[in-house]
Amino acid sequence: MARPSLDDIYSEHDEFGLLDLKQRGTRSGSATDRGVAVLLDVTCFVEQNGRLPDPEALSHDEMKLAMTWGAVKTSPTEKMIAADRLGLLDEKSIAPPRSWKDEVPEEAIPESLDDIFDDDELEVDPSLVTFQHTTPSSERVTPDHRAEFVPCRDFEKFRERFEIVQRALETGERKARAVKKWAIIEPIEGDFFIRNGLLAMIAEKSEMTSRGGSRDHRLRIIFSNGTESDPLMSSFRKSLSEDKTARTVQKVGLGPVDPEWESDQLELSGTIYVARSRSEDPAIREQRMILHKIGVTSQDVARRVADARNDPTFLLAPVDIVATYSLKNLSRHKVEDLLHRFFVSARPAELFVVDRLGKKISPKEWFYVLPEHVGQAVKLIEDGQLHLFHYDVATQKIVPN
Known part of the structure; x- marks a missing residue:
């Protein structure tokens, strides 16, 4: 059978309209x-x-x-x-x-952020300009006391120590090592550092406090130029890491088991103070006249309690110093430990404060005692007879064993 030609194909009936083409426009x-x-x-x-x-x-x-x-x-x-x-x-x-x-154009340049946000054509999601995880300025901790440099009134007590360390550095008996960046430094009393070209000695490391949710100490630092400062330990660490000339001064001895290793430890006299809280917390205010803090410090007492309202150790409130007792030739730490153990039965178990981060803190330096009771205990320590007495909570008296 012969194959159909194109003419045959086109002459057949177009059942599906395949050849029905529409004329396109011009x-x-x-x-x-x-x-x-x-x-x-x-x-x-x-x-x-x-x-x-x-x-x-x-x-x-x-x-x-x-x-x-x-x-x-x-x-x-x-x-x-x-x-x-x-x-x-x-x-x-x-x-x-x-x-x-x-x-x-100069007139189109906004002068402030307010001009930008006030633009009617600008549609900004309020969540983008609303601080949700930042403490408002009204709630931020504003310290009443800053660790400024002030003249050290009892510098003569430390002068000889600075001279000994300076000679040891010059003769090579002690080495000064550079402070590595981000190094974790745990200074203790008697440690020496070089900061901003001055010898610095840790004269006091006070009781643990809490700032911004972290635990910290207040330091008393004496400098070789006759000044002193009392920064938080975390602030002192930061100042060392930021100072490229900062150095740690090597201790005497071969290590912690060497008797000479602790030869720089200070046994300074100081002041025992009794503080009364001015807190407006009802639980504290109702017991204000019998609730007292017992502390020991080597620095000026007023300077020690200057920032009390920001310090959980002082119940986050200002305090009044109601009594002070001088220490002579006695270890501050030992005396403070003796007093706290002597009055431990009068320590309020339910006492606590809540810091700005909502963390509950229970200070251990507060007791239901009167200032005169502390005075009696101090006298017994000086006479070496404290171990012969105890504090009777029921009668609120110091009585013989």
Whole structure:
């Protein structure tokens, strides 16, 4: 059977209309319709934004519209001219879009953040400009006392120690080692450092306190130029790490088991103080006259309690010093430990404060005792007879064993 020719195929009935082709419009007519459509899109854009579309816009749709407009406006048709009610085909009738490369008018530059946020066109989610995890300034800890440098009134007690350490450094008996950055330094009383070119001695390391949720000590540091300061231990560490000339001074001896290793430890006399809280907490205020803190310090007592309202050790409130007793030739730490153990039965088990982070802290230096009881105990320590007596909570008296 012979294969059908093309004529045979085209002469057959077109059942599915495959050969029924629609005549496309003329090229000029298509261009006219396209130009008018683009003009109408650009007109709508200008009415909404007050400017022509930017060919460098970040928006793909705007960039595409600008590029298309740039191509069709060069040869406008009569229909486009008739449909141009905003005069967009006249380039001088409307300002071109402003580029990021253009100079910004001086009046358009905001003077403050308030000017930016007050812009009606700026839509900012309130959650982006509302601090949720930052302590308000009204609730932040503002210290009443800063660790400034002041003259050391009892510097003569320390002068000889500084001279001995200085000679040892000059002869090589002691070495000064550089403080490594981010090194964890745990200074103890009697340790020597070099800070800002001065020898610095840790004269006192007071009872543990709590700041910002972390435990810390208050230090008393004596400097070789006759001044002193009392920073927190964490602040002193930071100052050493930031000082490129900072050094730690080697101790005497071969290690902790060597008797000479602790030869720099200080056994300074000091002051026993009895403090009364001025807290407005009802649980503390009701017992104010019988609840007292017993502490021992080598520095000025007023300076020691200056920042009491920010210190959990002092129940986060100012205190009044109601009694002081001088120590002579007695170890501060031993005396403080003796007094705390002697009055341990009068320590309130339920006493606590809540710091600004919501952490419950129970200070151990407060007792239900009167100042005169502390005075009697101090006298017994001086006479070496404290072990022969005890404090009777029931009678609130110091009685013989």
